[in-house]
Structure formats: structure tokens, C-alpha cells
Amino acid sequence: MGAPPDPPDPPDPPDPPTAVFVRSGRMVLGVYQAVTGRGPRVPPDIGVVDSDDPPRARWITPALTTVRQPLPETAGDAPRRARCPGC
Secondary structure: OOOHHHOOOOOOOOOOOEEEEEOHHHHHHHHHHHHOOOOOOOOOEEEEEEEOOOOHHHHHOOOEEEEOHHHHHHHHHHHHHHHOOOO
């Protein structure tokens, strides 16, 4: 008895997204593969944005849009925000 068959691909949505925001740099290549395997091109058909700004992003083709977040500053500000959310 072998492995079960792969599940079928989900149907294309009637209004496909124009961008995907990826929270983890480890997911970027999987997103690229999943998107391009269905036909759209990264870019111009769909954009992919990564929030990790990983060092390896410079080697990904096509180029990856990344966002660098100031985590030390944000984390240092968390206690104040917890005490006064609107401040």
C-alpha cells in the first residue's frame, strides 16, 4: 500500500489576489512555487512581500519586496503600549 494521492488543487478564485504578504521568509519560495505553478507571474500578475527582510532575499528571482521591521525598538516599546494602548 503506497502513499495516499495528493489532494486536488483548489479551484481558482473568481477574483484572484494581486498580492500576498508573507510573514516568514521561509514561506516565500513555497508561495512563489504555488503561484507560478498555477499560471500567474510574480510580478506582474501578483506581488509577494516578505516582512522578515531575510539576507537571502537578494538571491531570489524575481526580486522579492521586503519590509524591515525595527523589532528591538518595537519590543522595547511593548510594555508602555500594554499600560496605555492609546498613548
